[in-house]
Amino acid sequence: MLQVRIRYGFWWWGWSLFGQGLYFPPVGDTTWARISPAALGWCQPALDSLLDFVGSTRTKAFLILQNGRLVVEAYFGGFGRDSLWYWASAGKTLTAFLIGKAQEEGYLRLTDTTSRFLGVGWTSCPPEKERLITLWHQLTMTSGLSDQGPNPDCTDPACLTCLADAGTRWAYHNAPYTLLHAVLEQATGLSTQAYYATRVGNRIGMRGLWVPLGYNKVFFSDARSMARFGLLLLAKGVWNGDTLLRDTAYFFQMTHPSQALNPSYGYLTWLNGQSAFMVPGVQAVFPGPLTPSAPPDLYAAIGKNAQVLCVVPSQRLVLVRLGEAPDSGDAVLIRYVEELWQRLSRVFCSAAGLSRPSDSPAWRVEVDPLSRKVQVFWALWPGTRLRLEGLDRMGRTVWHWEGYLKEEGQPVVWPAENLPAGLYGLRGEAPGLVFTTRFFLP
The missing domain is CATH 2.60.40.3080 (Immunoglobulin-like)
Structure with a gap:
């Protein structure tokens, strides 16, 4: 035969790229190893074009890490390495990490009702409906609370009305997310800032602060601190041998589809490579992956005005973009992330896995x-x-x-x-x- x-x-x-293990910049030091685009076989004209695009879209900081090493670090408009900027909803992924750590330490369980920590009457829902809402629903944007009021950030009970049973409707809604901070503080007895600093920030050298703004609690940091968090995610919660999150099952669930309503959403984290996706403010389900030009295993923290942190495990890549709003209309600017990756994919002109095979x-x-x-x-x-x-x-x-x-x-x-x-x-x-x-x- x-x-x-x-x-x-x-x-x-x-x-x-692949001949070396992950590099972790030292804690408490500004030293950060670099690798040149030429050493990776990247196309300099395409990279120049990408940076022109990034600079023309009101970007403040743009970083790319490969294997933990800095390949690109660019700042615009007077912004610098030590300048602070807000993460907006990109901070949701950091919150998800903290909730996972709190569960690991026994302070809470995702199956706990939110009422256990916030008390009965934290919403205006009938008691039997309020009791359906758990921490898992807050992490997955499936609380069933109405996102259609005049202020979706409002966390007052009068603003929180039930539109559907928990777990039956996906809607991007800030208020139930924001209340996870109150849950975290009630469960641990620490402020969000103190819990973040002792469990994450101090251990990986991040420089950041949770700031109350209206109803919201927003994280501010420099661009390198966001990159450090991205590197921690790339290493699945382990920083240079220091395991910050041992619950590997939680980390997997955070970075994989958490429910079937919007398969492109994990625990407060956006996911690429899925069969369909939803976007904020719209109940339609769109076919195809979130970011077609990006690798399918990409996951991302994305916030208002295109605060973006992308992690690509298959390429050992971390991308950071901080800045003002570019000319794009989506509420969390999914379209802008796709535009970035369309241009970034051209940079890998000799990159195996993206272009030509090599024996x-x-x-x-x-x-x-x-x-x-x-x-x-x-x-x-x-x-x-x-x-x-x-x-x-x-x-x-x-x-x-x-x-x-x-x-x-x-x-x-x-x-x-x-x-x-x-x-x-x-x-x-x-x-x-x-x-x-x-x-x-x-």
């Missing part, structure tokens, strides 16, 4: 279309420790292998015969080497 094997080379972002003598992937087995061949020393992770097109892990290579030329086999046909990814780690590729499973 004739067997046909399909070979794939790995798609590279350049050796400097390497160190490894190859073969797909047998008859048995539908994926084989990874190596030219590494026997005894080398290897970790492999298979991903579907949404960036979800569908296969995992970890062990030691036993014999040179002996492949590691991914039994993919039960997977549907389509595009898949493979990510691997060996000492001093990290790699990714995509391939089609027939």
